[in-house]
Each structure stands twice: as structure tokens, then as C-alpha cells.
Amino acid sequence: MALSWKLVIDSTNASALANFWALALEYEVEDPSALVEQLLSAGRIGEEAVTEHRGRKVFRGYAAIRHPEDPFDGLSGIGRGRRLLFQDVPEGKTGKNRLHLDVHGEPGGLGELVARLEGLGATRVREVDKGPAGHWWVMRDPEGNEFCAS
Structure with a gap:
């Protein structure tokens, strides 16, 4: 059985980079706001883990995009197909990408x-x-x- 995967890309501004790649590839930026609200309400995460982007609550330092025709989870917004996840890291890019x-x-x-x-x-x-x-x-x-x- 083939494995599921996502490509994770380090960034300094996950939301901005997700916006760029969503437009470049004609993908959709995932909307995790329902999951964020559920986790906040249950006390599983604090407000420090959340920020707002384009009027939606999102996880601070993370943003993902997915192919518009691929399946996704309705609650979390997480794609189950072709997907890129951007995550903020403290260090900057220092060399040529290996991928x-x-x-x-x-x-x-x-x-x-x-x-x-x-x-x-x-x-x-x-x-x-x-x-x-x-x-x-x-x-x-x-x-x-x-x-x-x-």
C-alpha cells in the first residue's frame, strides 16, 4: 500500500509563503479555523498558539495548501492528497535547496x-x-x- 505524504517547507512567514504557492500552483490554502476554535474551546491549546490570517484563526507559524480536487477533512481542513505544509523556523535559509x-x-x-x-x-x-x-x-x-x- 502506498504511503500518504506531504512536503514540508521551512519558512520565515508560513502564511505569506502558502499564499504565494497557492496562487502559483492554483492550489487552495487550507482553512484550519474550525479545528483551531475546537481546540481553543476545549483548552487543548492557548491563544499564544493562534494568530489571525485573512480573517481566519490559524495555527501560529504554520500554513498549508492542497490541490483543489483532492479530498480533505471537513473539520480540520487538512488535505488528504497533494499537499504542502509551511512551517516557520528560527534560522534563515543559508544554502541551495536540496529538494x-x-x-x-x-x-x-x-x-x-x-x-x-x-x-x-x-x-x-x-x-x-x-x-x-x-x-x-x-x-x-x-x-x-x-x-x-x-
Whole structure:
């Protein structure tokens, strides 16, 4: 049986990075507000574990996105499919990512894809041309994490 998984990405502002990647991938930002309220009411977490983002109560230092067509838990908002979790960490990024996302656009639409990603806050790093193997851009998200757009 295949295992379930999520990709966890360290960040300095989980909610902002989740917003960027949700727009970039056309995913949905998870809404954990019902679970947060339930845990607060039961005394299982304190107010220090919670913050507000875009009018919703969320867990401080955490935000996740999920594919809009994948199943999710109605109470927690947690996706049960393709999912990215962003978690705030105290240390900053110091080197090249050992794992990164590749974002694929429509055939022939690389220019439009790169422009859209730049409009969301990404920056171009370098163009890669592998001849018959393809052409893509190495880019950085708003926190400097590398990814490829092709």
C-alpha cells in the first residue's frame, strides 16, 4: 500500500509563503479555523498558539495548501492528497535547496508562466537550455527557495 505524504517547507512567514504557492500552483490554502476554535474551546491549546490570517484563526507559524480536487477533512481542513505544509523556523535559509519544486506550464507557455510567477513575487535566477532535453528557468520564491519553471 502506498504511503500518504506531504512536503514540508521551512519558512520565515508560513502564511505569506502558502499564499504565494497557492496562487502559483492554483492550489487552495487550507482553512484550519474550525479545528483551531475546537481546540481553543476545549483548552487543548492557548491563544499564544493562534494568530489571525485573512480573517481566519490559524495555527501560529504554520500554513498549508492542497490541490483543489483532492479530498480533505471537513473539520480540520487538512488535505488528504497533494499537499504542502509551511512551517516557520528560527534560522534563515543559508544554502541551495536540496529538494525543490518544478512548476510546469502549458506547452509553449513558458514566458507567460514565468511572468505570472514574477507577478506573484518570484524572481528569475538563470535560464537553462539543455537543447533537445528542454528549456526552463531556475527561479526563487519570495523567501529565496529555488524552484524550476518549465
